[in-house]
Amino acid sequence: MSAVSAFLLRRRGRGWHWTDVVTWIWLISGVFLMFGPAVWLVFSSFKTPAALAEFPPSFLPYVTEQAVVPGYDKPLPLYNVAMPDGSTRVLAEVRRIGIIGQMVDPKQPGEIVKANIKDRTPVRQVEFARGNYTEPFQRFDFFLFLRNSVFVTVVATAITLLVNSMAAFALSKYQFPGRTAVMLMILATLMVPLSVIVVPLYSVIGTLNLFDSLWGVILPTVATPTGVFLLRQYMLTIPDELLDAARMDKASEWQIYWRIILPLSAPALAVLAIFSVVWRWNDFLWPLIVLSRKELYTLQVGLNVYAGELNVQWHYILAMTVVSMIPVVLIFVFLQRFITTGIAGSGLK
Amino acid sequence: MTAKTVSSEPPVKTGLRQALLAPVRLVMGLVDIPMRGWQKLTGLNGMAGVFLAPNMLIFTVFVLLPLVINFIYSTTSGSAIFLQNRTYVGADQYRILFDCGSYLDPSTCAADTFWAAVRNTAVFVVFQVTVMLIAALATALILNRELSNRGFWRAVFFFPVLLSPVVVGLIWKWILQREGLLNYALSPFGFEPFSWLSDRFWAFFFAVFVSVWAHMGFYALILLAGLQAIPRDLYEAAAMDSARPIRIFRRITLPLLMPNLIVVLVLALIRAVQIFDEVFVLTGGGPGTSTMYITQYIYETGFASSLRNPGLASAASILMGIVLVILTLVQLGVSNRNEKKGARH
Numbered sequence: 182m183s184a185v186s187a188f189l190l191r192r193r194g195r196g197w198h199w200t201d202v203v204t205w206i207w208l209i210s211g212v213f214l215m216f217g218p219a220v221w222l223v224f225s226s227f228k229t230p231a232a233l234a235e236f237p238p239s240f241l242p243y244v245t246e247q248a249v250v251p252g253y254d255k256p257l258p259l260y261n262v263a264m265p266d267g268s269t270r271v272l273a274e275v276r277r278i279g280i281i282g283q284m285v286d287p288k289q290p291g292e293i294v295k296a297n298i299k300d301r302t303p304v305r306q307v308e309f310a311r312g313n314y315t316e317p318f319q320r321f322d323f324f325l326f327l328r329n330s331v332f333v334t335v336v337a338t339a340i341t342l343l344v345n346s347m348a349a350f351a352l353s354k355y356q357f358p359g360r361t362a363v364m365l366m367i368l369a370t371l372m373v374p375l376s377v378i379v380v381p382l383y384s385v386i387g388t389l390n391l392f393d394s395l396w397g398v399i400l401p402t403v404a405t406p407t408g409v410f411l412l413r414q415y416m417l418t419i420p421d422e423l424l425d426a427a428r429m430d431k432a433s434e435w436q437i438y439w440r441i442i443l444p445l446s447a448p449a450l451a452v453l454a455i456f457s458v459v460w461r462w463n464d465f466l467w468p469l470i471v472l473s474r475k476e477l478y479t480l481q482v483g484l485n486v487y488a489g490e491l492n493v494q495w496h497y498i499l500a501m502t503v504v505s506m507i508p509v510v511l512i513f514v515f516l517q518r519f520i521t522t523g524i525a526g527s528g529l530k
Numbered sequence: 531m532t533a534k535t536v537s538s539e540p541p542v543k544t545g546l547r548q549a550l551l552a553p554v555r556l557v558m559g560l561v562d563i564p565m566r567g568w569q570k571l572t573g574l575n576g577m578a579g580v581f582l583a584p585n586m587l588i589f590t591v592f593v594l595l596p597l598v599i600n601f602i603y604s605t606t607s608g609s610a611i612f613l614q615n616r617t618y619v620g621a622d623q624y625r626i627l628f629d630c631g632s633y634l635d636p637s638t639c640a641a642d643t644f645w646a647a648v649r650n651t652a653v654f655v656v657f658q659v660t661v662m663l664i665a666a667l668a669t670a671l672i673l674n675r676e677l678s679n680r681g682f683w684r685a686v687f688f689f690p691v692l693l694s695p696v697v698v699g700l701i702w703k704w705i706l707q708r709e710g711l712l713n714y715a716l717s718p719f720g721f722e723p724f725s726w727l728s729d730r731f732w733a734f735f736f737a738v739f740v741s742v743w744a745h746m747g748f749y750a751l752i753l754l755a756g757l758q759a760i761p762r763d764l765y766e767a768a769a770m771d772s773a774r775p776i777r778i779f780r781r782i783t784l785p786l787l788m789p790n791l792i793v794v795l796v797l798a799l800i801r802a803v804q805i806f807d808e809v810f811v812l813t814g815g816g817p818g819t820s821t822m823y824i825t826q827y828i829y830e831t832g833f834a835s836s837l838r839n840p841g842l843a844s845a846a847s848i849l850m851g852i853v854l855v856i857l858t859l860v861q862l863g864v865s866n867r868n869e870k871k872g873a874r875h
Contacts, residue, residue: 348585355578381599463694
């Protein structure tokens with residue numbers, strides 16, 4: 182505890198000012214408001230449907246203990262019952278009639294004890310319902326969704342990196358007529374959002390016969406102007422003398438591209454790769470439009486469709502949501518510093 | 531155990547990397563053969579076209595072409611997708627969009643959902659951008675203070691930016707439902723459980739709140755970068771004069787942060803106009819059409835509804851595009867002016 186408070190309260194200045202108070206209120210409520218919902222989601226995803234329907238909700242996933250009592254087909258839920266004589270007994274509930282529960286002692290199943298439901302509390306223990314995670318894989322097409330998402334993300338990112346770095350190389354290291362025009366055109370479309378061109382893009386995809394195909398999801402996203410711009414800015418800092426030296430050694434232009442330019446642009450390529458993964462993994466509107474066959478849904482589309490169809494099955498939806506968060510959270514945890522400086526530096530998202 | 535043996539050999543990791551890169555090397559090497567031939571034909575600068583071609587091809591087919599087709603689309607009617615099956619109607623779609631009894635009352639318009647969406651979007655943009663700016667500025671100012679573990683706090687506020695809009699929508703839908711966490715948190719204060727998202731006011735409130743929650747960290751980061759670029763000695767001089775924090779903020783921080791604030795303002799405006807995913811998952815546009823925004827209107831008119839009308843959706847998207855172009859031009863104009871100002875000083 183003292184370690185936590187030391188961590189929270191360590192500061193460099195001396196004395197307390199009202200701005201310090203505001204700072205700490207903001208930061209601590211920020212932790213609850215920003216992290217809280219995600220933590221709540223993760224804990225909720227381990228609850229059984231019964232525990233999810235409970236109000237008031239509990240933080241940890243509790244399960245009411247059950248006992249198999251001879252003479253009854255199903256396992257019965259266990260309760261701590263306060264008896265009229267002041268003692269407490271652990272009883273199993275057979276059925277409930279109004280406010281009276283009919284209970285039996287698991288050790289003496291013959292005798293029925295009646296108890297007011299106000300006098301009993303369920304015997305509970307913390308248990309993580311792993312079934313929420315395993316069952317969607319067996320029962321729904323969750324595994325397919327996951328596979329589609331991984332395919333789209335990996336392939337789109339690979340093509341983005343290749344195609345954008347080639348274009349950026351041409352735009353940063355060659356003099357050719359129309360270079361400025363190409364650059365301007367790319368910059369101008371930086372601000373065209375997908376929502377403005379969805380309708381005609383849909384017809385283009387239709388003409389190319391890419392409806393209901395993962396390639397229809399991938400191709401429109403890979404020539405991102407942001408990527409060309411970011412890589413070009415970086416490649417401009419690579420000295421031209423390096424290229425000239427390689428040309429003296431009879432290297433072809435293609436060799437210069439992949440043996441000199443690509444390795445030297447690794448930091449910029451890494452930033453673009455991280456962003457591309459996050460973008461493609463999170464895409465929603467475009468896959469929603471292009472994909473209509475369930476076997477092709479990506480995770481995000483599948484999640485939304487299930488959330489609409491299975492409104493009662495929150496336990497599956499929450500677990501699938503947590504799974505879909507995993508890659509992004511991993512990227513975030515390992516590359517946080519990289520991402521935040523990348524964004525602050527280039528202003529892209 | 532003896533001391534660590536010093537080895538000049540590279541670590542084993544490199545072996546794995548070599549193995550992974552081997553197929554890439556092979557492919558790139560094979561590509562090099564035709565590339566060399568081409569280079570002989572065209573010379574050095576001719577290779578620029580080769581490098582540019584794949585990107586430009588994809589870019590033209592999937593960005594430029596649709597931009598052009600969008601205009602043609604908006605002059606046709608019907609529910610067909612392919613242009614050759616559509617009938618030319620001139621400016622009819624725009625006429626339908628602008629056919630209103632009174633522009634103050636969306637229900638008198640022929641395309642009443644469109645105008646409801648326009649009005650909703652306008653109200654949303656005003657509130658969301660205001661809240662966003664204030665929250666992002668406050669967060670950036672606080673993160674810019676002399677905190678230890680600043681990286682951790684920055685991560686706290688930035689984390690939701692990377693979540694997918696569907697996840698954001700689902701998390702909050704789960705918290706805001708009748709049996710959800712919010713109602714539980716409020717119950718000790720004597721509030722009855724309430725369906726937050728089926729009430730017009732609260733659905734709007736949470737549409738704003740959730741979209742700010744999801745994106746605020748991004749803008750806070752841009753502002754933080756701006757704050758860290760302000761020279762320290764200005765603050766030291768102000769501290770010598772024992773100026774009050776509010777005065778320091780108004781006289782030093784705010785003016786020097788203005789370029790970043792404007793970038794954030796315009797980016798936030800542009801993104802707020804395009805709001806769709808989070809709110810769509812959270813409320814589905816409801817209750818009624820109270821949280822239905824322009825992008826959802828375009829999506830539903832173009833693809834989802836039974837009265838599918840891609841022409842009308844195209845016309846609506848062009849109007850939206852015009853607004854976005856104006857916002858972008860304002861941004862370019864303002865940032866240019868700022869740069870010139872900066873150069874003069």
